[in-house]
Amino acid sequence: MSSTTHEAHHGHDDHHHAPYGITRWLFTTNHKDLGVLYMTFGLLMFFIGGAMAMVIRAELFQPGYNLVDPYFFNQMTTMHALVMIFGAVMPALTGLANWLVPVQIGAPDMALPRVNNWAFWLLPAGFVLLLATLFMPGGGPAAGWTMYPPLVLQLGDAFPFLIFAVHILGISSIMGSINIVATILNMRAPGMTLMKMPLFVWTWLITGFLMIAVMPVLAGAVTMLLTDQYFGTSFFDAAGGGDPVMFQHIFWFFGHPEVYILILPAFGIVSAILPTFSRKPLFGYSSMVYATAAIAFLSFIVWAHHMFTVGLPLAGQLFFMFATMLVAVPTGVKIFNWMATMWRGSMSFETPMLFAIAFVILFTVGGLSGVMLALAPVDLQYHDTYFVVAHFHYVLVTGTVFAIMAGVYYWLPKWTGHMYDERLGKWHFWVSTISVNVLFFPQHFLGLAGMPRRIPDYALQFAEFNMISSIGGFVFGFSQLLFVWIIIKCVRGGEKASDQVWDGAQGLEWTLPSPAPYHSFETPPVVR
Amino acid sequence: MSDETTSKRHTSLVTKLVLVTFGMFGFGFALVPLYDVICDITGLNGVVDLQAADYERGEVDPDRKITVEFVATVNDNRPWDFKPEVRRMEVTPGELYTVTFETTNTQDEDTVSQIVPSVAPGRAARDFRKTECFCFTEQPFEAGENRDMSVTFFIDPRLDDRTNTVTLSYTLFDLGAGDDPDFDPEDAQLHAGSR
Ligand code: HEM
Ligand SMILES: [Cu+2]
Numbered sequence: 062m063s064s065t066t067h068e069a070h071h072g073h074d075d076h077h078h079a080p081y082g083i084t085r086w087l088f089t090t091n092h093k094d095l096g097v098l099y100m101t102f103g104l105l106m107f108f109i110g111g112a113m114a115m116v117i118r119a120e121l122f123q124p125g126y127n128l129v130d131p132y133f134f135n136q137m138t139t140m141h142a143l144v145m146i147f148g149a150v151m152p153a154l155t156g157l158a159n160w161l162v163p164v165q166i167g168a169p170d171m172a173l174p175r176v177n178n179w180a181f182w183l184l185p186a187g188f189v190l191l192l193a194t195l196f197m198p199g200g201g202p203a204a205g206w207t208m209y210p211p212l213v214l215q216l217g218d219a220f221p222f223l224i225f226a227v228h229i230l231g232i233s234s235i236m237g238s239i240n241i242v243a244t245i246l247n248m249r250a251p252g253m254t255l256m257k258m259p260l261f262v263w264t265w266l267i268t269g270f271l272m273i274a275v276m277p278v279l280a281g282a283v284t285m286l287l288t289d290q291y292f293g294t295s296f297f298d299a300a301g302g303g304d305p306v307m308f309q310h311i312f313w314f315f316g317h318p319e320v321y322i323l324i325l326p327a328f329g330i331v332s333a334i335l336p337t338f339s340r341k342p343l344f345g346y347s348s349m350v351y352a353t354a355a356i357a358f359l360s361f362i363v364w365a366h367h368m369f370t371v372g373l374p375l376a377g378q379l380f381f382m383f384a385t386m387l388v389a390v391p392t393g394v395k396i397f398n399w400m401a402t403m404w405r406g407s408m409s410f411e412t413p414m415l416f417a418i419a420f421v422i423l424f425t426v427g428g429l430s431g432v433m434l435a436l437a438p439v440d441l442q443y444h445d446t447y448f449v450v451a452h453f454h455y456v457l458v459t460g461t462v463f464a465i466m467a468g469v470y471y472w473l474p475k476w477t478g479h480m481y482d483e484r485l486g487k488w489h490f491w492v493s494t495i496s497v498n499v500l501f502f503p504q505h506f507l508g509l510a511g512m513p514r515r516i517p518d519y520a521l522q523f524a525e526f527n528m529i530s531s532i533g534g535f536v537f538g539f540s541q542l543l544f545v546w547i548i549i550k551c552v553r554g555g556e557k558a559s560d561q562v563w564d565g566a567q568g569l570e571w572t573l574p575s576p577a578p579y580h581s582f583e584t585p586p587v588v589r
Numbered sequence: 590m591s592d593e594t595t596s597k598r599h600t601s602l603v604t605k606l607v608l609v610t611f612g613m614f615g616f617g618f619a620l621v622p623l624y625d626v627i628c629d630i631t632g633l634n635g636v637v638d639l640q641a642a643d644y645e646r647g648e649v650d651p652d653r654k655i656t657v658e659f660v661a662t663v664n665d666n667r668p669w670d671f672k673p674e675v676r677r678m679e680v681t682p683g684e685l686y687t688v689t690f691e692t693t694n695t696q697d698e699d700t701v702s703q704i705v706p707s708v709a710p711g712r713a714a715r716d717f718r719k720t721e722c723f724c725f726t727e728q729p730f731e732a733g734e735n736r737d738m739s740v741t742f743f744i745d746p747r748l749d750d751r752t753n754t755v756t757l758s759y760t761l762f763d764l765g766a767g768d769d770p771d772f773d774p775e776d777a778q779l780h781a782g783s784r
Binding site for chain 2: 172173235239242243246247248273274275276277278279280281282285296299300301302304307310311314372374
């Protein structure tokens with residue numbers, strides 16, 4: 062079916078239309094359709110994960126056990142993280158890659174269109190398994206997204222569902238990344254050499270390799286959990302000669318590169334937007350490429366900075382501390398390049414640019430708290446406190462999520478053919494940016510003062526900052542409805558977008574009409 | 590570029606990437622023996638030999654004193670009493686000592702326990718040598734049974750001179766009675782013994 066739909070439309074006329082109806086979406090192999098599906102799925106999960114965050118912040122609004130059962134609270138923190146990482150951010154980034162990589166390198170579609178369809182439709186399957194656990198007796202997974210044994214082995218019915226969901230999501234992202242890597246390496250238009258590729262393509266190439274390298278390791282780790290539970294192995298069971306700390310090593314061998322999987326494509330998006338609205342080329346293109354590669358390489362040798370408190374030997378602590386601090390070097394290179402790009406540019410401040418600038422500033426805040434956490438002696442105090450929570454929300458929310466939003470505003474006119482409502486976009490930006498800082502900045506103080514993470518109650522002296530943080534959380538959460546409204550409005554209509562859309566924008570995607578036709582670059586463009 | 594050469598290039602690249610995927614899946618499992626080997630070589634992690642050490646009385650340095658502390662923990666708060674007869678003692682490296690642990694299975698069911706040792710600081714683990722230990726095998730207990738179990742050990746005189754106190758910690762795991770009929774203690778020993 063998929064192939065017939067595909068073939069039937071494989072004509073040479075650029076303006077033929079997409080097939081209609083539900084089967085279009087079920088069987089589509091078109092990279093733009095799949096990009097839309099991925100991004101829509103990501104948005105849906107963003108709200109499901111967001112609803113869980115609202116439960117967490119409501120419980121923490123005041124000290125005491127107020128609203129939900131403590132065990133349910135643990136399910137919320139666990140599921141919130143899993144849904145946001147594997148459901149919202151990764152699919153949204155994969156969706157952007159689907160839509161943009163082919164048009165940025167002048168390819169007609171992805172390398173493996175049918176694999177693409179499969180990779181996407183595995184996601185809803187995986188999340189049905191995962192979310193269904195919330196309605197089972199005993200509830201959903203509640204041992205933290207890091208799934209440490211022996212706690213995770215006490216989950217009951219949710220446990221096998223959690224493991225298989227992780228397997229399915231892992232297979233989906235491996236298929237997705239093999240596809241993206243194959244597209245980038247094999248399908249570039251003539252003249253599009255590697256060092257001419259837009260940075261978004263570069264960052265995704267490297268992210269793709271990272272995913273192929275570490276998602277299987279996660280699959281292995283959870284498989285070991287499964288066999289420990291049901292088949293009598295003792296990988297992590299001390300009674301049988303195993304060691305639970307070994308799980309942490311294997312998990313973080315995946316987990317740290319994973320956080321770069323979540324941030325590198327965001328670097329690519331910001332590197333596209335800043336030059337456009339500064340009306341200057343990106344400063345230090347090749348150093349950006351090398352910095353990305355360096356970060357990816359370093360991400361494999363820093364994992365134990367998540368484990369400073371397990372009793373690592375001194376030599377290990379020193380090694381992982383210095384290796385981690387080394388990551389700040391290529392990251393700093395990037396930040397300085399972005400600043401130099403804007404330096405003396407004729408800047409304008411449309412919504413995508415606002416989000417991109419906020420990204421540069423606020424991601425740096427998260428990077429700095431990261432360097433603090435990298436110091437082994439002080440991490441003994443900060444570990445598992447709200448300081449860590451503040452750190453990773455600065456890099457993930459005001460980092461990755463802001464970059465994704467910036468990207469959506471930036472390319473939305475190309476996707477829909479209409480300009481979004483700039484006035485509402487600015488509202489969305491300012492409300493989000495202010496509230497997200499009200500939400501996460503006080504968490505630094507809470508953590509430094511000793512408030513532990515993942516606990517539904519807290520000592521009285523933490524009450525004020527928690528209340529402030531919760532208020533910020535509710536405002537941030539509800540202001541995202543505005544984002545959805547702006548997108549819907551833009552899909553439905555609005556001022557007609559020109560092909561160029563942004564006068565400073567560079568790249569092949571802007572040579573296509575707006576909205577971009579269903580099939581593009583069937584004859585490869587020539588890149589000089 | 591014709592369609593055929595493109596699809597050939599896809600096939601060869603994708604084959605390689607899929608192989609890498611499987612390779613990395615295997616690598617995750619390879620980390621397990623690797624971890625054990627690293628712990629073994631470096632003596633990290635306080636993991637101790639689960640095989641009896643040979644003792645031969647050699648040179649003894651009567652002036653050197655090491656404090657040995659004993660810790661006994663029951664995993665998962667299972668209904669057991671498990672405690673050492675002494676909390677700490679002074680020992681001379683090279684001499685043989687025996688300490689007993691009073692152990693009671695306070696549940697009204699027969700069961701089996703496995704007691705797992707660990708030594709802190711980790712660098713002392715190699716030099717904490719046991720000639721006999723209840724931790725070398727599983728220990729079956731009848732309902733309500735109480736018995737003293739003993740460990741005989743010496744500290745190797747080559748123990749580095751930074752170390753003045755060594756803690757021997759035991760964790761008792763209740764393996765349950767009929768819980769795990771396939772449980773093969775040999776396997777567990779093999780795995781642990783590789784350290
Ligand atoms: C300069 C760069 C960075 C440094 C030095 C750094 C350092 C650290 C350290 C040392 C920890 C462990 C803290 C603890 O548990 O005690 C940590 C946690 C974390 N980091 Fe970073 N980080 C950096 C960038 C990032 C980025 C870019 C992301 C993701 C986009 C990220 C996501 C996270 C997450 C999710 C955790 C918490 C994981 C958990 O325990 O659940 N970090 N970081
Ligand atoms: Cu990390």
